[in-house]
Amino acid sequence: MPIESNKIRVAIITTVHDPNDTRIYYRQMTSLINAGYEVFYLCKEIPKTSNGATVIKLPSFTNKYFRTILAPLVALWKSIRLKNIAVYHFHDPELIITGLLLKIFRKKVIYDVHEDLPKQLLSNDWIPKSLLKPISIFANLVEKASARFFDKIIAVTAPIAERFQVQKTIIVQNFPSKNELIADNSTSYKNRYRRIIYVGEASEIRGLRELVKALELVENVRLTFIGRISSKGLESELRTYKGWGKVDFLGAQTRKEVAKYLGQSRIGIVCFYPEPNHIEAQPNKLFEYMSVGIPVVASNFPKWQEIVDKYKTGLSVNPFSVQETADAIRWLLDNEDEAIKMGINGRTLISTTYSWENEEVQLIKCYSDLLKAIN
Secondary structure, eight states: OOOOSSOOEEEEEOSSSOTTOIIIIIIIHHHHHHTTOEEEEEESSOOSSOOSOEEEEOOOOSSHHHHHHHHHHHHHHHHHTSSSEEEEEEOOGGGHHHHHHHHHTTOOEEEEEOSOHHHHHTTOSSSOHHHHHHHHHHHHHHHHHHHTTSSEEEESSHHHHHHHOOTTEEEOOOOOOTTTTOOTTOOOGGGSOSEEEEESOBOTTTTHHHHHHHHTTSSSOEEEEESOBSOHHHHHHHTTSGGGGGEEEEESOOHHHHHHHHTTOSEEEEOOOOOHHHHTOOOHHHHHHHHTTOOEEEEOOHHHHHHHTTTTSEEEEOTTOHHHHHHHHHHHHHOHHHHHHHHHHHHHHHHHTSOHHHHHHHHHHHHHHHHHHHO
16 A cells, blocks of 8 residues: 555665666666655666656775775665665675664664575686685575574575575565566567567676577577676677677667667577576576567576476577577577467466566565564
């Protein structure tokens, strides 16, 4: 139920995520604002679009070590200065110290867990390999011990929730809204050029090398790449491949622009490597592609195959195989009627099961429960 007067103030804090992060900015915050809350958003840049929140800019640290040490302290200082905040909701492991200090001030605090931190650290490329496992174990102990002090834990998947094993943990999965990315100017599927799309960050473990190489093996195809490349070295390498000549690299785009390009595409790509943090994940882009009715080419992880293969929403491939990736793209482009059926299956699945409309109920209930405790 919307709050009729004297809006309850909440603070959403992130020092790591893009200010336009879909889970934080476009889904959770929009749901809270629509439910009648007054939202203050502490982040490192001003978002590209406005959703009605009051934005408080935090310093952006280019050095990861400085950011890890200083950003939580600045976030604490700026958040504690806000008046009459009922709930503080933070989204980054590095802000655990901020959350603990807020608890000392007797504040209500939510920790939103987007990733399996110990598994994510095992794939980290800026920590010496000899230290990865010890740091992963230590991070697991710190995160689980700290979580006991927070009022609520929000986990993005069931496996992440199971790590905490506390009653105050709830699951709010990161699915798109039913019509979030439906473009007004979407081209009918049969009139689209042989264009495929990748939306999101390209890092060493997200399969862009194999995808760009696969483009060499498929005739009359172009890749729309929306997002950023994690390192200059990887970008330089990708640009040396022949397949890069078929890539339209657009960088970061607004959600409206993302919707437009999805509405011009025939296939969505999500071919992550089988890293520990990927195998049990539910990648946002997989569900976003399905939400606009295009088939997917996805990694053949068992959890992903439960969706892609079981419901016939696309094709699963070995993410290390350039040939499998190319064959899957070619098959979907050449078998238009089957591709359309797969796209319809995906769209139906989002409408009935994997939608944000189902998840936001849990988010709003979480806040309501905390407010009851305050009162």
